[in-house]
Amino acid sequence: MRCVPLFDLSPIHEGLHDQFLDACNAIIHSGNFILGPTVEAFERSVAQSLGCKFALGVSSGSDALLLALMALDIQTGDEILCPSFTFFATASCVARLGATPVWVDVCAEDFGIDVKDAERKVSSKTKAIIPVHMFGQCCDCQAIQSFAQRHKLWIVEDVAQAQGAQYDQRQVGSWGTIGAFSFFPTKNLGGLGDGGLVATNDIKLAEKVRCLRVHGAVQKYEHIYLGGNFRMDSLQAALLNVKLPHVNDYIQQRRRNAQFYQQQLGPLEPLITLPKELPSRYHTWNQYTVCVHNDQRNALQSFLEEQGIGSAVYYPKTLDLQTCMRDVSTDKGIATHGAHTLANEVLSLPIYPGLTLEQLEYICTTIRRFFEKQ
Numbered sequence: 608m609r610c611v612p613l614f615d616l617s618p619i620h621e622g623l624h625d626q627f628l629d630a631c632n633a634i635i636h637s638g639n640f641i642l643g644p645t646v647e648a649f650e651r652s653v654a655q656s657l658g659c660k661f662a663l664g665v666s667s668g669s670d671a672l673l674l675a676l677m678a679l680d681i682q683t684g685d686e687i688l689c690p691s692f693t694f695f696a697t698a699s700c701v702a703r704l705g706a707t708p709v710w711v712d713v714c715a716e717d718f719g720i721d722v723k724d725a726e727r728k729v730s731s732k733t734k735a736i737i738p739v740h741m742f743g744q745c746c747d748c749q750a751i752q753s754f755a756q757r758h759k760l761w762i763v764e765d766v767a768q769a770q771g772a773q774y775d776q777r778q779v780g781s782w783g784t785i786g787a788f789s790f791f792p793t794k795n796l797g798g799l800g801d802g803g804l805v806a807t808n809d810i811k812l813a814e815k816v817r818c819l820r821v822h823g824a825v826q827k828y829e830h831i832y833l834g835g836n837f838r839m840d841s842l843q844a845a846l847l848n849v850k851l852p853h854v855n856d857y858i859q860q861r862r863r864n865a866q867f868y869q870q871q872l873g874p875l876e877p878l879i880t881l882p883k884e885l886p887s888r889y890h891t892w893n894q895y896t897v898c899v900h901n902d903q904r905n906a907l908q909s910f911l912e913e914q915g916i917g918s919a920v921y922y923p924k925t926l927d928l929q930t931c932m933r934d935v936s937t938d939k940g941i942a943t944h945g946a947h948t949l950a951n952e953v954l955s956l957p958i959y960p961g962l963t964l965e966q967l968e969y970i971c972t973t974i975r976r977f978f979e980k981q
């Protein structure tokens with residue numbers, strides 16, 4: 608039986624082994640293991656690629672989100688508009704600061720936050736909106752920007768899944784007030800461990816994040832904020848510096864894989880709905896997520912597994928239904944029906960760079976076989 612994992616880093620890491628080792632050796636010899644010149648070099652390269660004035664390397668994507676909200680002084684009593692269909696970290700940072708995540712529905716077309724629903728849920732307590740650029744495609748940035756301007760809200764972009772995505776040829780993470788990136792190994796720029804980054808054009812926010820990530824200290828033992836240890840390791844930055852020049856190539860490979868799926872699986876619509884690249888947007892295909900209708904999602908996933916093909920359900924349970932969120936949100940947040948439907952129908956297929964044509968053909972043939980049997 609052939610085997611296709613959901614995700615595999617070996618095709619892109621194989622050719623980088625020597626550079627990884629050289630990068631690690633340089634750090635070991637430097638004796639500089641936390642922040643320092645290697646992290647600064649990484650920050651400069653990312654800021655340049657984003658077209659953003661400031662980029663600050665931090666410990667993870669979750670911490671990048673937390674720091675963004677801390678820098679905006681989000682606290683108890685504040686409401687933050689969050690999609691209910693996203694990874695947990697998008698909203699846990701809100702609740703951890705004592706603020707209230709208000710659940711907003713998502714659009715089936717791009718899995719992004721539904722501005723019309725946000726319009727229904729905004730209140731005098733709302734301070735910010737967190738659009739999550741899901742699965743590698745950006746949200747409707749223009750609609751979000753005009754909504755935020757009208758209601759005087761900050762935009763905290765969750766860019767964890769979509770580094771490199773663009774709206775109107777402008778990089779995500781540079782649209783909002785502040786952007787939070789993740790370098791978790793499966794991301795478009797995946798590290799060899801945890802890492803994250805905060806990007807902004809606002810010098811005051813940048814300086815506050817810089818301070819918050821080192822326990823709120825302006826200088827040694829002089830703490831002006833209650834910050835934390837949110838520092839990026841030099842080793843991680845050194846490894847990310849090796850991969851950063853290749854990100855666009857990785858995204859191109861993901862885009863080619865997506866195009867193959869579109870052609871091969873197109874005839875299966877409307878049994879399944881394929882994800883689409885919407886006008887004005889540049890999709891990076893961090894995930895290739897189909898919606899499987901007629902209650903067939905779990906059966907298809909089991910069939911793929913039997914045939915040696917990995918797949919995943921991102922995400923099977925929306926955040927409004929999570930046990931730890933029951934007491935932190937408001938009753939306004941219950942109506943996210945679109946998100947609940949997605950949670951029952953989504954299935955993500957392998958799309959990583961380095962996937963071979965033979966593997967892609969095998970996946971598509973197997974999916975077609977599943978529907979022929981029905």
Ligand SMILES: Cc1ncc(COP(=O)(O)O)c(C=O)c1O
Binds near residue numbers: 739765
């Ligand atoms: C949408 C989203 N936000 C935030 C995060 C958190 O990033 P990290 O795992 O680097 O903390 C992730 C990671 O999976 C994510 O997918």
